[in-house]
Amino acid sequence: xxxxxxxxxxxxxxxxxxxxxxxxxxxxxxxxxxxxxxxxxxxxxxxxxxxxxxxxxxxxxxxxxxxxxxxxxxxxxxxxxxxxxxxxxxxxxxxxxxxxxxxxxxxxxxxxxxxxxxxxxxxxxxxxxxxxxxxxxxxxxxxxxxxxxxxxxxxxxxxxxxxxxxxxxxxxxxxxxxxxxxxxxxxxxxxxxxxxxxxxxxxxxxxxxxxxxxxxxxxxxxxxxxxxxxxxxxxxxxxxxxxxxxxxxxxxxxxxxxxxxxxxxxxxxxxxxxxxxxxxxxxxxxxxxxxxxxxxxxxxxxxxxxxxxxxxxxxxxxxxxxxxxxxxxxxxxxxxxxxxxxxxxxxxxxxxxxxxxxxxxxxxxxxxxxxxxxxxxxx
Amino acid sequence: xxxxxxxxxxxxxxxxxxxxxxxxxxxxxxxxxxxxxxxxxxxxxxxxxxxxxxxxxxxxxxxxxxxxxxxxxxxxxxxxxxxxxxxxxxxxxxxxxxxxxxxxxxxxxxxxxxxxxxxxxxxxxxxxxxxxxxxxxxxxxxxxxxxxxxxxxxxxxxxxxxxxxxxxxxxxxxxxxxxxxxxxxxxxxxxxxxxxxxxxxxxxxxxxxxxxxxxxxxxxxxxxxxxxxxxxxxxxxxxxxxxxxxxxxxxxxxxxxxxxxxxxxxxxxxxxxxxxxxxxxxxxxxxxxxxxxxxxxxxxxxxxxxxxxxxxxxxxxxxxxxxxxxxxxxxxxxxxxxxxxxxxxxxxxxxxxxxxxxxxxxxxxxxxxxxxxxxxxxxxxxxxxxxxxxxxxxxxxxxxxxxxxxxxxxxxxxxxxxxxxxxxxxxxxxxxxxxxxxxxxxxxxxxxxxxxxxxxxxxxxxxxxxxxxxxxxxxxxxxxxxxxxxxxxxxxxxxxxxxxxxxxxxxxxxxxxxxxxxxxxxxxxxxxxxxxxxxxxxxxxxxxxxxxxxxxxxxxxxxxxxxxxxxxxxxxxxxxxxxxxxxxxxxxxxxxxxxxxxxxx
Numbered sequence: 001x002x003x004x005x006x007x008x009x010x011x012x013x014x015x016x017x018x019x020x021x022x023x024x025x026x027x028x029x030x031x032x033x034x035x036x037x038x039x040x041x042x043x044x045x046x047x048x049x050x051x052x053x054x055x056x057x058x059x060x061x062x063x064x065x066x067x068x069x070x071x072x073x074x075x076x077x078x079x080x081x082x083x084x085x086x087x088x089x090x091x092x093x094x095x096x097x098x099x100x101x102x103x104x105x106x107x108x109x110x111x112x113x114x115x116x117x118x119x120x121x122x123x124x125x126x127x128x129x130x131x132x133x134x135x136x137x138x139x140x141x142x143x144x145x146x147x148x149x150x151x152x153x154x155x156x157x158x159x160x161x162x163x164x165x166x167x168x169x170x171x172x173x174x175x176x177x178x179x180x181x182x183x184x185x186x187x188x189x190x191x192x193x194x195x196x197x198x199x200x201x202x203x204x205x206x207x208x209x210x211x212x213x214x215x216x217x218x219x220x221x222x223x224x225x226x227x228x229x230x231x232x233x234x235x236x237x238x239x240x241x242x243x244x245x246x247x248x249x250x251x252x253x254x255x256x257x258x259x260x261x262x263x264x265x266x267x268x269x270x271x272x273x274x275x276x277x278x279x280x281x282x283x284x285x286x287x288x289x290x291x292x293x294x295x296x297x298x299x300x301x302x303x304x305x306x307x308x309x310x311x312x313x314x315x316x317x318x319x320x321x322x323x324x325x326x327x328x329x330x331x332x333x334x335x336x337x338x339x340x341x342x343x344x345x346x347x348x349x350x351x352x353x354x355x356x357x358x359x360x361x362x363x364x365x366x367x368x369x370x371x372x373x374x375x376x377x378x379x
Numbered sequence: 380x381x382x383x384x385x386x387x388x389x390x391x392x393x394x395x396x397x398x399x400x401x402x403x404x405x406x407x408x409x410x411x412x413x414x415x416x417x418x419x420x421x422x423x424x425x426x427x428x429x430x431x432x433x434x435x436x437x438x439x440x441x442x443x444x445x446x447x448x449x450x451x452x453x454x455x456x457x458x459x460x461x462x463x464x465x466x467x468x469x470x471x472x473x474x475x476x477x478x479x480x481x482x483x484x485x486x487x488x489x490x491x492x493x494x495x496x497x498x499x500x501x502x503x504x505x506x507x508x509x510x511x512x513x514x515x516x517x518x519x520x521x522x523x524x525x526x527x528x529x530x531x532x533x534x535x536x537x538x539x540x541x542x543x544x545x546x547x548x549x550x551x552x553x554x555x556x557x558x559x560x561x562x563x564x565x566x567x568x569x570x571x572x573x574x575x576x577x578x579x580x581x582x583x584x585x586x587x588x589x590x591x592x593x594x595x596x597x598x599x600x601x602x603x604x605x606x607x608x609x610x611x612x613x614x615x616x617x618x619x620x621x622x623x624x625x626x627x628x629x630x631x632x633x634x635x636x637x638x639x640x641x642x643x644x645x646x647x648x649x650x651x652x653x654x655x656x657x658x659x660x661x662x663x664x665x666x667x668x669x670x671x672x673x674x675x676x677x678x679x680x681x682x683x684x685x686x687x688x689x690x691x692x693x694x695x696x697x698x699x700x701x702x703x704x705x706x707x708x709x710x711x712x713x714x715x716x717x718x719x720x721x722x723x724x725x726x727x728x729x730x731x732x733x734x735x736x737x738x739x740x741x742x743x744x745x746x747x748x749x750x751x752x753x754x755x756x757x758x759x760x761x762x763x764x765x766x767x768x769x770x771x772x773x774x775x776x777x778x779x780x781x782x783x784x785x786x787x788x789x790x791x792x793x794x795x796x797x798x799x800x801x802x803x804x805x806x807x808x809x810x811x812x813x814x815x816x817x818x819x820x821x822x823x824x825x826x827x828x829x830x831x832x833x834x835x836x837x838x839x840x841x842x843x844x845x846x847x848x849x850x851x852x853x854x855x856x857x858x859x860x861x862x863x864x865x866x867x868x869x870x871x872x873x874x875x876x877x878x879x880x881x882x883x884x885x886x887x888x889x890x891x892x893x894x895x896x897x898x899x900x901x902x903x904x905x906x907x908x909x910x911x912x913x914x915x916x917x918x919x920x921x922x923x924x925x926x927x928x929x930x931x932x933x934x935x936x937x938x939x940x941x942x943x944x945x946x947x948x949x950x951x952x953x954x955x956x957x958x959x960x961x962x963x964x965x966x967x968x969x970x971x972x973x974x975x976x977x978x979x980x
Binding site (some may be wrong): 011014015017018024025026027028029030055059062070072073074075076077078079080081082083084085086122123124125126 | 596597743808
């Protein structure tokens with residue numbers, strides 16, 4: 001491979017990165033992934049989305065990232081492929097079932113889920129152990145998946161608001177079904193407590209349901225938006241701030257770049273909002289991710305509109321719609337690809353504990369691990 | 380059946396030393412002869428008892444091939460050749476031949492002088508060992524003997540590293556040594572043609588990793604240097620020689636230029652002397668593109684990098700110094716280290732592995748108090764940074780290499796089979812080849828299907844074509860009749876007549892005859908006709924003719940009928956056939972002895 005002319009751009013960005021990143025790791029997978037899913041504090045799962053055979057990989061993050069006192073003495077900067085397996089189709093959605101060595105995936109073509117066993121110390125092969133049928137057979141789109149820690153492994157899944165179901169993994173028995181009259185395509189499913197979950201639709205509706213009751217779910221309609229036929233993505237902040245299920249903050253992001261923060265408890269009142277600077281890249285339902293930082297109060301990350309991942313500090317947003325500038329932009333994927341390739345970020349995740357560490361993946365197969373410096377903060 | 384046998388020498392699952400035995404076409408070859416750096420006793424040497432229980436190895440090995448100068452690939456070579464005993468040829472590339480003895484001597488000094496080891500090779504042994512070396516050039520076929528030939532390919536990784544192609548007759552093996560598939564600043568990427576070896580042997584140490592980009596490693600290096608300089612600290616970078624040092628110098632030079640930095644950068648005189656020598660070696664070894672880069676950047680033409688004088692070490696303020704030797708075990712780098720170790724603003728960056736017993740090894744293991752000569756202790760307060768710049772192929776790289784060479788089988792050494800099942804599955808699926816993963820000490824045997832090339836005479840070919848039938852199909856074997864002549868080193872297939880002519884022999888024809896008596900009241904002609912009808916019904920698919928001259932022919936078999944002189948109802952059948960139709964002839968005679976069935980018309 002010859003040194004491309006964009007080597008200069010790379011050089012500039014890299015030199016700047018000495019100040020703007022504490023840590024930076026750049027990897028190239030053989031095939032791009034649109035999923036990054038934590039399977040432990042140090043391992044993630046990625047998987048290909050090509051049309052036929054693909055790989056699922058469980059990767060261990062470089063030891064150097066975690067070495068604290070003796071960081072200088074650790075030279076290991078590589079991902080280790082600890083487990084690998086083969087799928088028969090693309091992987092559009094992949095979730096780890098907490099407390100197990102199990103992950104569940106969906107190929108985006110049907111509502112059926114594939115169940116995988118990641119393997120332990122004695123073998124490095126990820127094996128398919130079964131499947132979970134969707135509540136209804138859907139010909140397009142694909143199922144969203146959510147899981148939380150429970151004594152018996154269970155998984156929440158569905159492609160539309162009308163077919164969401166909680167299924168026990170071992171028996172395949174449905175434990176709960178979300179009853180709504182609608183059939184809105186979902187952009188995500190998310191547990192906010194052990195029993196309460198959100199079914200977030202791409203038309204902006206968010207259903208709040210409790211798996212312990214048969215009562216109808218609450219509906220939070222989308223915010224008022226200027227554009228027509230926009231898509232919406234949603235994320236709820238989790239963790240200790242959500243012990244009271246209704247005190248969760250949710251962020252909703254539209255395909256026109258409008259981001260709205262609200263409180264689940266008090267949905268009528270728009271807490272704050274902002275117009276984000278997203279390039280007009282034609283985005284599909286699958287492409288965009290918006291997520292709260294688990295360990296950095298009020299910060300969100302946005303990706304999928306371009307080759308950058310943007311970090312915003314929502315605590316300075318106001319109730320009137322105003323333009324917001326990102327606190328930080330990770331442009332690593334764009335600068336290391338050819339200009340005409342139209343590289344876009346397919347996925348990102350925050351590290352669950354390290355406040356400014358993220359992983360991001362792009363359509364060219366690159367995966368970056370980065371720990372950014374908050375230059376706005378004093379000293 | 381022809382087989383290739385591969386045995387990685389060593390014990391259990393230990394990695395860190397390469398020494399692989401290959402048996403191919405009756406030849407025995409040792410690939411690499413590395414030292415295990417983690418052991419202090421005999422376990423650091425490969426276990427040669429596999430080859431022979433006692434005595435010298437010369438008669439058991441046809442040659443030894445060393446892939447590159449790293450000690451885990453050549454560290455046990457003098458032990459093997461001088462203490463165990465081997466007098467045959469040792470093949471390696473020119474740069475490897477130049478650099479190996481220096482590293483071996485350094486290593487010997489550290490192990491014997493510093494650690495007081497006794498069962499170790501001497502300086503003289505290193506010299507005697509190197510006398511047995513036959514240097515290799517890239518892409519040049521070397522005949523080890525009449526049947527064994529080897530060829531070196533560019534492997535990247537370090538200066539002089541080679542992958543080697545070994546051929547005996549039509550069987551071949553490629554051994555990769557250490558290699559990388561992404562180009563470095565001063566080394567290209569490994570390259571091999573579609574040689575389709577029966578077996579490709581590769582290390583699996585990095586097979587299950589995905590490598591962080593070279594630019595990020597460089598970024599880390601620059602960041603560390605910059606941070607130290609900014610706080611007024613001094614940075615020591617112990618290096619071995621050209622190659623990595625050159626690369627880091629270019630990096631710093633570019634950075635200094637971009638950032639307009641003023642702190643001085645020096646390289647020590649020890650480096651300068653070696654640099655000239657290696658520079659020349661280097662230039663003839665690398666490819667055109669890299670040669671161009673280096674012609675522009677002569678080692679001594681850096682704007683910001685100047686030769687070091689030992690008095691500079693005491694100068695105040697920030698500076699960066701490249702000094703030899705690389706493991707801080709002696710010389711100038713150690714002197715500078717002693718001066719700078721006590722200040723926490725300073726930094727030492729170790730760009731590679733350090734052998735046990737060296738200061739480098741100790742500080743990389745976190746030791747902060749060092750015992751120096753004369754019982755003095757040194758407090759290590761400066762920042763210690765370990766950075767690995769070595770270029771290795773990862774999972775993706777292995778797949779790329781297999782795609783390039785197209786081997787029929789794959790063999791991975793130095794990995795735990797349980798931890799590589801996924802990679803094995805991946806290789807087997809994508810390339811439809813078998814992937815073997817022997818443990819150390821375990822032999823893998825692979826049967827090969829060597830093709831034997833034979834020239835066929837044009838006449839014979841034409842004759843076969845004239846016989847008609849379906850067109851030749853490589854999947855459907857077709858029997859043909861000819862004579863195989865093996866003369867000198869070639870094989871020829873010719874027609875029998877041509878062979879007889881060449882040998883000056885006369886052709887003889889063998890025919891068998893037999894008489895069968897038959898009771899049949901008809902006339903001779905009618906009997907003949909009845910025989911014809913009978914045979915036609917029994918021998919379907921055969922060519923049966925009733926000829927006007929009064930015979931019946933079945934293929935080449937001739938049947939005549941005549942009446943017995945005594946009794947007109949007793950017919951005598953005369954059967955005659957050539958030896959090629961022996962089977963059919965016997966069958967017919969047995970059949971006709973049974974007589975003709977009634978009801979024939």
